[in-house]
Amino acid sequence: MKILIAEDDVHIRNGLSDMLSREGYTMITAENGKVALVKYQQEQPDFIILDIMMPELDGYSVCKEIRKHDEHTPIVFLSAKGEEIDKVLGLELGADDYINKPFGIHEVRARIKTIARRCLKAKQNSPDQTFQFGDLLVSPAELCAKREQQIIELSLREIKILMCLWQHKNQVVTRDMLFDCAWGYDHLPNSRTLDQHVSKLRKLIELDPVTPILIRTIHGAGYRYQE
DSSP, X not given: OEEEEEOSOHHHXXXXXXXXXXXXXXXXXXXXXXHHHHHHHHHOOSEEEEESSOSSSOHHHHHHHHHTTOSSSOEEEEESOOSHHHHHHHHHTTOSEEEESSOOHHHHHHHHHHHXXXXXXXXXXXXXXXXXXXXXXXXGGGTEXXXXXXXXXXXXXXXXXXXXXXXXXTSOEEHHHHHHHHTOTXXXXXXXXXXXXXXXXXXXXXXXXXXXXSXXXXXXXXXXXXX
């Protein structure tokens, strides 16, 4: 998952970025609101953390601008403005959460994970749509993938694994993310279960399962679908 942090305090910005990088997230940072909007447009992050009192353009304005055309990317405010009216304004502008400074690093990490899971689940529950996965056309509604005239039948869990990789194309998808996507965060199978599913999936969809092209292993991190 790609996270944008817009925060003018360099110590907070770097501290959060380092902590979340160690969790396996891809980090993008911005030192003010204008830079945040530019990086949002260039990088299309999956999650946004916004300070409110930033130079050039405040966090409220950044949130408002993003929400004009993007209702789904999670946004969390991080601010020393702790009055009730500040929180109400932030949430009414479309933020998903509001965290007061000073904050505990573990609390921020936990809230990001919770909101990301909830948003991903909502995305997964949206109406089924076909998507292109390499040379395959995957149809969640029909539980299959098509390569030219060949139809490959897939289970719902296999479809969810493909969808998760496709939604995070060109990024490393951690094992925890795949567990959340395919099994749900209330149920955690062991690592071997995930490996077995990926191995079976490769036999079904890869032209050469021994040298997989569609689902690549990133050792020590997870998997990646490279488009």
